[in-house]
Amino acid sequence: MNAPEHDVIVVGAGFAGMYSTIHAVRAGLDVLGLEAGPDVGGTWFWNRYPGARCDVESIDYSFSFDDDLQREWRWSERYATQPEILRYLDHVADRFAVRPHYRFGERVTAADWDEAAHRWQVRTESGMTTSARWLIMATGSLSQPQLPDIAGRDSFAGTVLQTSAWPREGVDLRGRRVAVIGTGSSGVQAIPLIADDAAELVVYQRSANYSVPAFNREIDDAEWQHQQDDLAERRRLSWGGAAGSPWTAHPVPYAEVDEVEREAVFEESWTRGGVLFAKAFQGLTADPVINDAARVFFERKLAAKVDDPDVRAALTPRDHPVGTKRICTDSGYYETYNRAHVSLVDLRQEPIEEIAPTGIRTSAGLREHDVIVYATGFDAMTGALTAVDIRGRDGRSLRADWAELPQTYLGVALPGYPNLLVLNGPGTPSVLSNMALTSEQQGDYALRMIAHCRTHGHTSIEAREDAAAAWTAHGLDLAGKTLFASAPSWYTGANIPGKARGFLPYIGGFRAYIDICEEVAAADYRGFVLSSR
Numbered sequence: 005m006n007a008p009e010h011d012v013i014v015v016g017a018g019f020a021g022m023y024s025t026i027h028a029v030r031a032g033l034d035v036l037g038l039e040a041g042p043d044v045g046g047t048w049f050w051n052r053y054p055g056a057r058c059d060v061e062s063i064d065y066s067f068s069f070d071d072d073l074q075r076e077w078r079w080s081e082r083y084a085t086q087p088e089i090l091r092y093l094d095h096v097a098d099r100f101a102v103r104p105h106y107r108f109g110e111r112v113t114a115a116d117w118d119e120a121a122h123r124w125q126v127r128t129e130s131g132m133t134t135s136a137r138w139l140i141m142a143t144g145s146l147s148q149p150q151l152p153d154i155a156g157r158d159s160f161a162g163t164v165l166q167t168s169a170w171p172r173e174g175v176d177l178r179g180r181r182v183a184v185i186g187t188g189s190s191g192v193q194a195i196p197l198i199a200d201d202a203a204e205l206v207v208y209q210r211s212a213n214y215s216v217p218a219f220n221r222e223i224d225d226a227e228w229q230h231q232q233d234d235l236a237e238r239r240r241l242s243w244g245g246a247a248g249s250p251w252t253a254h255p256v257p258y259a260e261v262d263e264v265e266r267e268a269v270f271e272e273s274w275t276r277g278g279v280l281f282a283k284a285f286q287g288l289t290a291d292p293v294i295n296d297a298a299r300v301f302f303e304r305k306l307a308a309k310v311d312d313p314d315v316r317a318a319l320t321p322r323d324h325p326v327g328t329k330r331i332c333t334d335s336g337y338y339e340t341y342n343r344a345h346v347s348l349v350d351l352r353q354e355p356i357e358e359i360a361p362t363g364i365r366t367s368a369g370l371r372e373h374d375v376i377v378y379a380t381g382f383d384a385m386t387g388a389l390t391a392v393d394i395r396g397r398d399g400r401s402l403r404a405d406w407a408e409l410p411q412t413y414l415g416v417a418l419p420g421y422p423n424l425l426v427l428n429g430p431g432t433p434s435v436l437s438n439m440a441l442t443s444e445q446q447g448d449y450a451l452r453m454i455a456h457c458r459t460h461g462h463t464s465i466e467a468r469e470d471a472a473a474a475w476t477a478h479g480l481d482l483a484g485k486t487l488f489a490s491a492p493s494w495y496t497g498a499n500i501p502g503k504a505r506g507f508l509p510y511i512g513g514f515r516a517y518i519d520i521c522e523e524v525a526a527a528d529y530r531g532f533v534l535s536s537r
């Protein structure tokens with residue numbers, strides 16, 4: 005089926021796509037949204053595994069662009085569950101009439117730049133073709149699931165589940181012998197709940213992660229009222245902060261406080277919960293001394309939670325400094341290993357040799373399972389973009405270009421790909437920040453670029469090669485001054501065999517990034533080439 009030509013095509017209906025669509029429509033543009041899933045939600049549509057929640061507080065992880073929306077939606081818990089976030093996005097879709105602009109069940113497979121027309125020609129899996137002057141890719145930073153290439157993987161005769169594609173109708177795991185492969189944020193959230201149901205649970209862990217309790221709670225009326233009274237200030241701090249939330253590190257540097265105060269600061273940031281532990285002291289993820297103090301504090305907490313010393317040793321992270329892989333945010337994760345029917349297999353000691361029809365064989369032998377759950381992560385930041393055959397100027401291929409490290413300008417634009425606007429991609433703060441707010445900033449910036457072109461009669465805007473090279477080098481330089489670059493994380497592509505290695509998000513901070521974007525815009529989009537047809 006062919007659809008008519010549009011001003012803008014927005015790919016994806018998660019936070020960033022919905023925001024862009026709402027605001028493109030408000031700007032008077034003819035917008036077509038394309039979404040592979042059957043409805044809005046993006047990440048929150050697909051990741052329905054038990055225990056799925058956000059690790060950014062609900063009050064922060066929500067749109068800020070509409071005061072009435074902020075006031076009318078009442079979050080029930082400090083960290084919202086996946087169903088509640090999906091209900092929220094459903095509400096946003098209704099309230100701002102998002103769905104009429106989308107075609108759902110349309111997975112974009114190819115996009116070709118038509119230099120003669122200055123338009124993108126877009127194709128979908130179903131055979132639909134359409135075109136637009138501007139192509140906004142709001143395809144998510146963690147949306148291309150990664151299944152490990154393990155011998156015999158498809159031979160398993162039992163039930164196979166993926167945290168990132170959990171069945172909508174749910175799964176009854178009661179009485180079943182379940183295996184979970186993967187102990188990142190998804191596995192760590194799912195494992196305690198799977199353990200509640202399963203007759204037996206075996207967790208296969210390749211690398212131990214740092215996980216900090218969420219200290220989740222229901223938001224009672226008094227807390228809700230307080231949050232509402234404080235909302236304007238909270239948003240001001242979030243927009244001005246390094247990670248899109250109001251939380252900051254202890255104001256006094258680590259070197260200037262004594263042991264007693266250090267302990268108190270670590271304890272306080274621990275009880276803030278989850279990823280906020282990495283914010284205990286300024287420089288925790290850059291200075292090995294501070295980081296090591298955080299590690300020692302963590303290991304004491306771990307010791308108090310896990311009874312068996314061998315299991316505790318296996319659960320102790322060894323391959324990365326604190327916070328350089330995203331800290332997991334859990335509810336009862338470590339304590340789960342004290343339960344009699346739960347066991348941990350340390351794949352560093354006994355690697356998986358194959359998946360057999362009845363279970364998983366490691367170097368120590370076969371364990372039988374009824375269900376295997378893959379919580380094995382994503383081809384992050386680039387995977388959803390290279391999944392589409394994107395051809396830019398002169399037929400150049402994004403897949404081929406990104407076989408090397410992605411070169412982006414401000415993350416939003418790519419040299420050789422005019423009018424392709426990537427949201428929350430490599431070179432943006434995105435995954436290091438609060439994605440609800442980064443999605444607003446990214447969507448706004450892309451739409452302002454479009455408005456600027458239209459106002460000045462330009463039909464194309466493209467990042468210059470040298471501007472992209474400088475931006476990419478700047479990002480790598482900043483990352484190189486931290487401990488992040490050395491960790492084998494998905495931030496660096498290390499979780500995907502054969503993927504180019506290099507720190508992908510922009511680590512200079514959300515506010516600093518916004519200021520640079522604004523400065524570029526104020527300087528007539530310095531570093532871009534604007535042209536007309």
Ligand code: NAP
Nearest residue numbers: 057058059152186187188189190191210211330379380381
């Ligand atoms: P992940 O952090 O990449 O974790 C994947 C896990 O699978 C790791 O433990 C990894 O081990 C393991 N794995 C991969 N391939 C394997 C193999 N061949 N054999 C054995 N183990 C293998 O993925 P994720 O847990 O889905 O989380 C990704 C990101 O999504 C998070 O960092 C977070 O940003 C976001 N997320 C957030 C939330 C939340 O808000 N609370 C929840 C879920 C996800 P290695 O470490 O050894 O590679």
